[in-house]
Amino acid sequence: MGKRSNEPFLWLLFSAGGVVAAMVVPIQLFLFGLAFPLGWLKGPSYENLLALASHPLARLYLFVVCMLALFHWAHRFRYTLYDGLQIKHLNELINTFCYGGAIVGSIAAAWLVWRFP
Amino acid sequence: MAAPTEYVPKTYRARMSTYWWLDRRPYLKFILRELSSVSVAWFVIFTLIQIRALKRGTDSYAAFEAWLQNPILIAVNLIALFFVIFHAITWFNLAPKAMAVRMGGKRVPNILIAGPNFVAWIVVSAVLAWLILR
Numbered sequence: 117m118g119k120r121s122n123e124p125f126l127w128l129l130f131s132a133g134g135v136v137a138a139m140v141v142p143i144q145l146f147l148f149g150l151a152f153p154l155g156w157l158k159g160p161s162y163e164n165l166l167a168l169a170s171h172p173l174a175r176l177y178l179f180v181v182c183m184l185a186l187f188h189w190a191h192r193f194r195y196t197l198y199d200g201l202q203i204k205h206l207n208e209l210i211n212t213f214c215y216g217g218a219i220v221g222s223i224a225a226a227w228l229v230w231r232f233p
Numbered sequence: 234m235a236a237p238t239e240y241v242p243k244t245y246r247a248r249m250s251t252y253w254w255l256d257r258r259p260y261l262k263f264i265l266r267e268l269s270s271v272s273v274a275w276f277v278i279f280t281l282i283q284i285r286a287l288k289r290g291t292d293s294y295a296a297f298e299a300w301l302q303n304p305i306l307i308a309v310n311l312i313a314l315f316f317v318i319f320h321a322i323t324w325f326n327l328a329p330k331a332m333a334v335r336m337g338g339k340r341v342p343n344i345l346i347a348g349p350n351f352v353a354w355i356v357v358s359a360v361l362a363w364l365i366l367r
Binding site for chain 2 (some may be wrong): 123133134135137138139140141142143144145146147148150152153154157159160162165168169178181182185186188189191193195196199200201202212217221222225228229230232233
């Protein structure tokens with residue numbers, strides 16, 4: 117029982133990710149996922165979008181949003197499986213899948229925004 | 234759980250159905266709220282694919298845009314949008330429950346605590362939309 121729990125830290129990431137996901141995800145998903153493909157709104161040109169995304173602040177933003185949103189998912193999804201399906205005996209596997217997935221995704225995000233052409 | 238011995242009594246635990254969350258509406262709402270995290274993860278995957286296509290050049294990005302017009306993708310994004318909005322609303326409404334502020338002996342109405350969250354949501358969404366559409 118002497119081991120210090122890293123639960124508070126994971127919860128902090130979950131919570132920060134929850135705020136980020138609530139604030140910025142709906143509008144971005146609405147625009148890029150529905151409004152532009154369905155022609156409700158005219159999307160930005162390739163050049164404009166590239167210019168916007170390659171700004172250092174935008175790259176930092178994209179990384180932070182992706183990373184926090186992934187840790188939000190990891191924590192919540194872990195407990196969804198835990199409470200919803202009551203598969204406690206698979207705990208280690210689930211933890212590895214969730215937090216491992218979040219770490220791999222964050223590395224992928226960092227690698228993608230690191231350099232722009 | 235420890236095996237029952239002379240000193241550790243065997244405890245009785247009622248078995249709960251795997252589908253307990255289908256029993257009542259609040260339970261179902263809870264599990265749907267928790268499952269909204271899957272949509273959040275989908276958004277990240279979507280965004281990473283988009284950044285990759287954007288970096289690869291015009292042709293690659295045009296292919297990405299064509300892929301988004303696939304009815305399956307539209308359906309996935311529609312469902313995901315529903316869930317992320319559900320997440321946002323439940324998340325902002327949680328603030329007054331997590332933070333019971335009292336002023337002059339009375340509890341500050343929930344709307345005064347949740348309200349600024351919703352205002353911030355609208356402002357942030359408007360700024361992002363302006364940046365993307367401008």
